[in-house]
Amino acid sequence: MRLVLLGPPGAGKGTQASAIISKYSIPHISTGDIFRENIKKGTDLGKQVEAYMNKGLLVPDELVVSIVKDRLTKEDCKEGFLLDGFPRTVNQAEALDEELKNMNLKLDKVINIKVGKDILIERAIGRRICKNCGATFHIKFNPPKEENVCDKCGGELHQRDDDTVETVEKRIEVYHEQTKPLIDYYDKKGLLLNVDGSKPVEEVFNEIIASLEGDF
Numbered sequence: 001m002r003l004v005l006l007g008p009p010g011a012g013k014g015t016q017a018s019a020i021i022s023k024y025s026i027p028h029i030s031t032g033d034i035f036r037e038n039i040k041k042g043t044d045l046g047k048q049v050e051a052y053m054n055k056g057l058l059v060p061d062e063l064v065v066s067i068v069k070d071r072l073t074k075e076d077c078k079e080g081f082l083l084d085g086f087p088r089t090v091n092q093a094e095a096l097d098e099e100l101k102n103m104n105l106k107l108d109k110v111i112n113i114k115v116g117k118d119i120l121i122e123r124a125i126g127r128r129i130c131k132n133c134g135a136t137f138h139i140k141f142n143p144p145k146e147e148n149v150c151d152k153c154g155g156e157l158h159q160r161d162d163d164t165v166e167t168v169e170k171r172i173e174v175y176h177e178q179t180k181p182l183i184d185y186y187d188k189k190g191l192l193l194n195v196d197g198s199k200p201v202e203e204v205f206n207e208i209i210a211s212l213e214g215d216f
Ligand code: AP5
Pocket: 007, 008, 009, 010, 011, 012, 013, 014, 015, 016, 031, 032, 033, 035, 052, 053, 054, 056, 057, 058, 059, 060, 061, 064, 084, 085, 086, 087, 088, 092, 123, 124, 126, 127, 128, 136, 137, 138, 139, 141, 142, 171, 197, 198, 199, 200, 201, 202, 204
């Protein structure tokens, strides 16, 4: 299954992605995670993207597109993939279409997770991530058993550098300007599935699966 997860910052894309990929055994391709990994390792790419991310701005299309193109040719993408946070501009969506066409492939569905602004800010600000294994928690909605300690590996939890109120507001603004047009783009192609992302995690997941399986 070849899927795209669309939605504003903090909507729950990463959270739903982990459940979807384990159900369908497909790789999770999150451009945000790829960039954060590169920043952590201090690579050239990490150095190029860090300032954009910390300001809540999008990384230039040409940097993102080449990374995704390269990733899609890997062996583990043969039976499908889940793109999370890509595409984010119409340019990126067109580049993805072209690449998939070259590979003789098509997207199956684009899942649009809809959540209102107040909830988004609360979710992003309360998010905590494990420094060691990347597991995601929330101080209110999904708290770890022990404060600041990962349930899965015992690692220390931290906040993402771009999860400040100011940067989250900027990311939401950028989403409205540059990413929201993709809802129309994929709707016109008949690929869009809208999901109410304001409900609890499991309910959102069940809705995603129900709408996907209704189609397959
Ligand atoms: P990216 O990492 O993609 O961030 P984002 O799109 O802003 O989305 P988030 O990861 O913040 O939120 P999410 O939807 O994954 O929510 P999560 O599941 O964690 O991108 C970061 C940056 O990288 C961009 O700003 C840009 O600079 C750059 N970038 C990345 N891709 C790019 C591209 N294609 N082009 C250009 N630049 C790019 O959930 C959030 C919190 O809420 C968690 O704490 C979670 O536990 C909680 N939660 C989740 N679901 C629920 C629920 N249903 N109920 C209650 N709590 C919930």
